[in-house]
Amino acid sequence: MTAPSTAPAASRGGRWIQEWDPENETFWKETGEKVARRNLLFSVLSEHIGFSIWTMWSVMVLFMGPEYGLTPADKFMLTSMVTLVGxxxxxxxTFAVAIFGGRNWTIVSASLLLVPSVAAFAVMKPGTSFNTFLLVGLLAGIGGGNFASSMTNIxxxxxxxxxxWALGLNAGGGNIGVPVIQLVALAIIGASGGPRVLLGIYIPLIVVAAxxxxxxxxNIASVKNDTGAARDAAKDAHTWIMSFLYIGTFGSFIGYSFAFGQVLQNQFGRTPLQAAYVTFIGPLLGSLIRPVGGWLADRYGGARITLWNFVAMAGATGVIVVASTQKSLxxxxxxxxxxxxLTGLGNGSTYKMIPGIFQAKAVAKGLEGEEAASYGRRLSGASMGLIGAVGALGGVGINLAFRQSFLSYGSxxxxxVAFLAFYAVCFLVTWAVYLRGPATQTSTATAAEAKPQLSYVEV
Incomplete structure (x- = not known):
């Protein structure tokens, strides 16, 4: 048997790897790891800039003072819609990777980031209507898509x-685009610069990434033309269960990233500069910790880490409720x-669960070796995009919840309080589906049905 070749083969649209078997330890050590790490590096770069462009309106709204004529509710609506498109x-x-190839789509998706950046550069000035800002903000949502294609590819x-580790690093490197653009904005605000300066920095970086x-x-040839994998993943209940849990982790991360500065301004009277001084810290730490969440999940099991992470998230939220009612900044x-x-830790652990779940299902079906690994890669890769999409909707919910809370209560x-209740539900779902032992199953459950339940504990 010949070793899989890693030489990019000449084909339509660019560089192609015709055979790829990372589960083969000899192949992985000799050639696979080097190729995988190189693709990971440049995937992180493109996804990083995509996150920055997606979340640039969390920064833009800090620049938009009374002269722009927007209310706090308008700004929360704007960031909600940007999150929704993302x-x-x-x-x-997610489908694009299977249709065009991972490398090819990375080039296209990075280049598309020029559209919202140039559009925002053109309209970012007082006197522009709210509807125009909303339309241009919707364009920025395409930056959120880079995550799905990048994770599916890697x-x-x-x-x-x-x-x-790899998915945590890929996602963490992308997530860190949120605090980076906020840090750059802090420097620009501190230097009395305007939002167009910020955009002027990112436009050439987009070209470099592409x-x-x-x-x-x-590109990996075996991934191309497998659009049916997404359909199969959509039919699997675990795709939607993990989507729900990802709403609690990543949905919280992206929703709070958009809303943190606005909450500080509207509830605690912080100026744009004062808000910018602290807004970036949370997303920065949440991004840096994400690979640690993946590593902990590799070592102790993603389900266990995710379960206790939701406990900690609920505890932190309870402290926030107390601080909010006591007005303690x-x-x-x-x-x-x-x-x-904690959202960053949970992001890493939930995404580690996904390939483990589908690998466990492959073993439960009686598959072994490369056949089981191929089944797991196929469905987990496809499900990641769907899970990422649904999870990001949590960011929409968070911004809409803040909008309604400020309209109704002024804080x-x-x-x-609603987020605290949601984290409690996430805890119960994680325990019931992935950690509850087979002894709690009904007596009619067969041994074959119990086996995958046991293996889910380790995912």
């Missing part, structure tokens, strides 16, 4: 035992940043 486009972006490059993807990334800020860290306290 969630929805993750579905076609999932195919790494063996199961490395997926938690060019580097073209030069250094590869220091306690509120510390607890909110702690909540960001975000009501929204935080």
């Amino acid at each position: 969630a929805v486009v993750r579905v076609p972006y 999932n195919a490059f790494f063996p199961l035992k490395k997926k938690g 060019v580097l993807a073209a030069v250094y990334m590869d 220091p306690l509120f800020t510390i607890a909110f940043i702690a909540l960001f860290v 975000g306290t009501g929204a935080f």
Whole structure:
């Protein structure tokens, strides 16, 4: 048997790897790991800039003072709609990897980021109507799609035992685009610069990311033309269960990233500069900790880490409710940043669960070796985009909840109470589906049905 070749083969549209077997340890050590790490690096770069463009309106609204004529409710509506588009486009972006190839779609998706950036540069000035801002903000949502295609692509490059680390690093490197654009904005605000300066920095970076993807990334031929995998993943109940849990982790991360600065301004009277000084800290720590969540899940099991992470998220949210009612800015800020860290840990652990779940299903079907690994890669890669899309909808819910809470109560306290209840439900779902032992199943359950339940504990 010949070893799989990693030489990019000449084909339509660029560099192609015709055979790829990361579960083969010899192949992985000799050639596979080097190729996978190179693709991971440039995938992170493109996804990082995509996250920055997606969340740039969390920064833009800090620049938009009274002269722009927008109310706090208008701003929450704007960021909600940007988050919504970012969630929805993750579905076609997942299919795009199978249709065009991971490298090819990375080039296209990076280049598309020029559209919202140039449009925002053109309209960002007082006197522009709210509807125009809303339309241009919707364009920025395409940056959210880069995550889905990137995760689907990178999932195919790494063996199961490395997926938690690799996917955590890929996602964490992308997520960190949120605090980076907020840090850059802080420097610009501090230097009395305007939002167009911010956009002027990112437009050339987009071009660089697209060019580097073209030069250094590869397509995996076995991933291409497997659009049926997404349909199969959509029929699996675990795709939707994990989507629900991901609403609690990533939905919280992206929703709070958009809303944190606005809450500080509207509830605690912070100026744009004062808000910007702390807004980036939570997303930064949440992004940096995400690979740690994946690593912990690799070592102790994603379901266990996810379960106790929801307990901690509920505890941090309870502290925020107390701080909000007592109007304690220091306690509120510390607890909110702690909540960001926990969302990052949960992001890493939930995404590690996905390939483990489908691998367990493959074993339960009686599949072995490469056949089982191929089944797991196929369905987990397809499900990741769908899970990422639904999870991002949590960010929409968070911003709409804040909007309603400020309209009804003049503060975000009501929204935080709702989030606390939601985390409790996430805890119960994680325990009931992935950690409850077979002894709690009905007596009519067969041994074959119990086996995958036992293996889910380790995912």
